[in-house]
Amino acid sequence: MATWEETSRYFAVLQLRDMYAVLAKHEAHVAKTSAARMALPPGSSRAKVTTANARWMRACEARDRHEAAIRKVREEDRSLP
Numbered sequence: 489m490a491t492w493e494e495t496s497r498y499f500a501v502l503q504l505r506d507m508y509a510v511l512a513k514h515e516a517h518v519a520k521t522s523a524a525r526m527a528l529p530p531g532s533s534r535a536k537v538t539t540a541n542a543r544w545m546r547a548c549e550a551r552d553r554h555e556a557a558i559r560k561v562r563e564e565d566r567s568l569p
Contacts, residue, residue, distance in 0.1 A: 500565055507558050514551035521547045 490498070525540040 497565070497567065500561065504558065504561060507554070507561065511551070511554050511558065514547070514554050518544070518547045518551050 521540070521544040525544050528536060528540055
C-alpha cells in the first residue's frame, strides 16, 4: 500500500501533466493569434489592428497566468519533475 507522501506526489505529478497539456494549448493559441495579427495587410483599419492586438494580448496573458500557476505548484513541492 502506498504511503500518503507517495499518493500525494502521484496526484501532484498528474496535476502538472494536465497543466502542461493546457499550457501547450495556450501556446498554440498565442501562435495562432500572433499569425493572425501579422497577416493583417498594410493599411488595415485601426479597428482590425486593435482587435488583433487585443486578442493576442489576452492569449499571452492567459498563457502567462498558467505558467505562473505551474511555477507555484513546482515551488510548493521541489521534488516534482
